[in-house]
Amino acid sequence: MTALPQLIVSTLLLGGVYALIAVGLTLIFGVLRVVNFAHGEFLMLGMYLAFWAFALLHFDPYLTLVVSLPISFAVGWASYRGVMRPIVHASHNVQVFTTVGLSIALQNLALVLFTADARFVRTDYYAVVVRIAGAAFNVAQIVAFAIAVALTAGLFTFMRWSYTGKVMRATAQDRDASALMGIDTDRVYAITWAVGIACVGAAGVLLAPIYPVYPTAGLQFVLIAYVAVVLGGLGDMAGALIAALAVAAVEVVGSYTIGTAWKEVLYLLLFIGILVVRPAGLFGQRGAEALGA
């Protein structure tokens, strides 16, 4: 098993970024009770932000990250105000189709504005590889992993100890009781949505130096995020973190043993399996799927 260290390293590097995508998605679900089907498109917009900042202004993607966080937060806030706010209390069908519609519109907006060409952020260090103990690390992947972990940790801290975080958790637990306690739930929803979008936007910036950027680039990542989020229990942030690593492990081991062409089938079947056997996820509350909550 000489490949073992490499498999572990690859899993961690991949899982770190998946976790950042999944945590934002599960946070939004936990508080707003909405599955954001447009999550991948916000990831794609983050990737394009990194690309254009690099191509036009010669910004390093990691410098872009500093501006991308407030920009994605603002975009998130605006999309909440414009699109999500009226349907927060609507039926599941309305919520599903609203975010699906948002996803289609954003994806094709990118197609019209930026064309379908795959674009690359070619930094000076993109091909630099470090070898330690028989495992190869790509520098861009290491940096992406480190920043993703830092951001995820920051989000956990924010949720755990800040006043806003506590308010968000209270709203997730019981939105009516929170409203009765004087919490402005509408504002909480806006903040939650915007924080979730800021997370996935940051993940997009981090992925841009590693993967090609094109209008449907978000789909492959967000599918993985759905798997992770359901596996961890929808709405459960710690669960999503652990599950993101588990999904990364399945993907890495799958590519190693059966080849990259079929690895997606592995985690999709895992996904369907979880939905059938235990849709509440590993750590979620049993029966949540039947309530749709």
Next chain:
Amino acid sequence: MKAVAPATVVFLCAGLAPLVVRDAFLLDSLVLVLIWGSAAAAWNVAGGYAGQISLGHSAFFGIGAYAAALIVTRWELSPWLGLAVGALVATAIGLVVGYLSNRLRGPYFVLATIAFSQVLLIVGSRWRGFTAGSEGIPVPFRPGFWTLGIADKRVWVWIALALAVLAYLVQRYLDRSRRGYQLVAVREDEDAALSLGVPARWLKVAAICVSAALTAACGALWAQYIGFVDPFYVFSVDLSVKFALAAIIGGLGTALGPFLGAALITTVETYLRAQFGGLGTGLIGIYLIVYGCALIVMVRWVPHGLVGWIGEGLRRRAAPAAR
């Protein structure tokens, strides 16, 4: 019978159109409207009547398309046989999918169906030995009705119309029968329906099976009409959304709605493509931006679709007269 009158007019017009219209472009559009309308109606059986919102219905469409194309290219049999095989396979898979996803509601069901169609997309595009992989399958043209090698678009209109009427009648059955009422009860409140002794589980599975079989039939005819099966198109989430969008625009859970919706989006799509397609390849996405916005606007402001909207307008006009 009042509810059937508009549909009779619509389908009669579609059936008589080939006798009058000679323009190949218009006939082509009509065939596509009828096929997409039937697919949207098939989706409506599960999504509209049973409330099983699926965004993986392209899987069944793809199964039908592949069944017809493979039976023609690999075994040189009739595509009609392919259509039957596709519908049977789709029913069987619908049975499994419907049974397994039975207790999933809301977004969970949507996620499960998306994952399912993605699995078929990967199988269709990577299993080179059987499906020809990502290159897709060109369907050979062999003249004759039995081989569906029909150059005359008027005949295609009638074939597609037969399918459309079948899909319409299935929905009419749900509008009027005991089973249909039970299904709507399950959609509105599954627990209440269960407590009244409605076999909710099997009704939902049956609705998905019927829906799957009809969708596969649409896929089979579409593959023979277009002459090419591309896995990335027939199994795409976009296609599933297209079925749902047509049903939502027309009116969820109404029998005629999906056909109106399909007519509208096919026309808008053709128009926008003609308007903006020439300006540059990047602009082909414009009609999809319109789709996306239409979806957001429709579910929020016109939740009962065109049929509901028109119906409400008629009632409002009729009400003062009655007084």
